[in-house]
Amino acid sequence: MRSVARWSVLLLLAWAVADAHDRTGFTFVPKACAAELANANATCGSVKVPEDYSKPSGRAIDLNAIVFKATEPSSERAAQFDFEGGPGFAVTDSASFYATDGAVYRTHRDVVLADMRGTGGSGGLFCASLANTPARAPMYPPAAVRECAKALSSRADLRQYSTGAAARDVDAVREALGYRRIDINALSYGTTLALRYIADYPEHVRTAVLMGTTPASKMPPRNHAQSAELGLDALFKACAADASCAERYPDPAADLDRALKRLDADTRSQFLEKVRTLMYSPMAS
Numbered sequence: 001m002r003s004v005a006r007w008s009v010l011l012l013l014a015w016a017v018a019d020a021h022d023r024t025g026f027t028f029v030p031k032a033c034a035a036e037l038a039n040a041n042a043t044c045g046s047v048k049v050p051e052d053y054s055k056p057s058g059r060a061i062d063l064n065a066i067v068f069k070a071t072e073p074s075s076e077r078a079a080q081f082d083f084e085g086g087p088g089f090a091v092t093d094s095a096s097f098y099a100t101d102g103a104v105y106r107t108h109r110d111v112v113l114a115d116m117r118g119t120g121g122s123g124g125l126f127c128a129s130l131a132n133t134p135a136r137a138p139m140y141p142p143a144a145v146r147e148c149a150k151a152l153s154s155r156a157d158l159r160q161y162s163t164g165a166a167a168r169d170v171d172a173v174r175e176a177l178g179y180r181r182i183d184i185n186a187l188s189y190g191t192t193l194a195l196r197y198i199a200d201y202p203e204h205v206r207t208a209v210l211m212g213t214t215p216a217s218k219m220p221p222r223n224h225a226q227s228a229e230l231g232l233d234a235l236f237k238a239c240a241a242d243a244s245c246a247e248r249y250p251d252p253a254a255d256l257d258r259a260l261k262r263l264d265a266d267t268r269s270q271f272l273e274k275v276r277t278l279m280y281s282p283m284a285s
Helices: 002-022 035-039 091-099 101-106 142-153 163-177 189-200 224-241 243-248 252-261 265-280
Strands: 028-031 042-050 060-068 079-083 110-114 182-187 205-211
Touching: 028 163, 035 042, 035 091, 042 091, 042 163, 060 091, 060 163, 079 091, 079 163, 079 189, 091 101, 091 110, 101 110, 110 163, 163 189, 182 189, 189 205, 224 243, 224 252, 224 265, 252 265
Parallel strands: 079 110, 079 182, 182 205
Antiparallel strands: 028 042, 042 060, 060 110
16 A cells, blocks of 8 residues: 555656646736727737746747637637748737638637737837838848848847747747647748647647648748749740730730849849739739
8 A cells, every 4th residue: 555655646746747847837918909809809918938948037028919719619628829921920910800700710719819029019020221121222231131130139139039939939828828739820931830839849739720832841932033933934834825815915924024124133133022922822913
C-alpha cells in the first residue's frame, strides 16, 4: 500500500510540474469594443507577452485581439484563429466581416483575430516615409529603409519580430483565452506562420486550412519576379486562345513593351509590381 501511495504522490507531482510548464501566466485583458463589434457579441482586449521571450521581464508587447463568440457553441469549446498575409497586414482589419456577412463562420466556434506582433494594434512598426514615397521613386528606397529601421530600433528590437516569435504569441493568446486546441484559417504569408505553429505546437491544433499561391519553402517574395513573368506568359497565351480576347488584344506582350518604354526605371518597377498584384487574385482581375 505504501508503494502505491508513493507512486500516486509522484504522479501528482509530475502532473503539477507539467501543468506549471504549460501554464505561463498569460492573461486576456478586456477593453471596450467599437459599437459595431460589441453589437455582434465580440470581446476586445489584449494579451501581454515579452518582446524577447528569453527576457520575460524586459520590454513587452500588448497583442491586440478581438474574439467573436460562437452563436451556437458546440460541446467542445472551439475557436478559429485567422492568420493574415503580408507579413504586415493587421488581421483585426477583417473584424467587420465577422460582425456582418461572415457571422455564419462562427456558428459553432469562436473566431479569434489577434494582430501579429509589429502589426495593427500589436505595437505596429510603421514608417510614414515609406508609405509616402514619391510616385516616381523606387518602391523601397534603400536610404529610406535604413532610416526606417534606425527609427524603429529606438523602440523595438527588430530581431524579435520573426515567424517563430509570432507563433509563440499565437499560443500565448490561445492559452490566455483558455482554448485547448484551435482551428487555423491562414492566408498568404499566414500559411508560413501556420506551418511554424503546427510544427511548434502540434498538440494545440485541431484543423488547419492554408490558402496561398506559393509554398513557404520558396521564401516569398524571393521569387515574385519569376512567378509574375510566368503568370504573364500564361495570361497572354490564354488570351490568344480566346477569340474575343484575341480580337480585342491581338498582341498584349507588345502593348506591355510599348508601355514600359514610356516609363523610367523607377516608375517601371512600380508599374510591374502593380501588374503582379493584380494577377495575385482573381478578384483583382
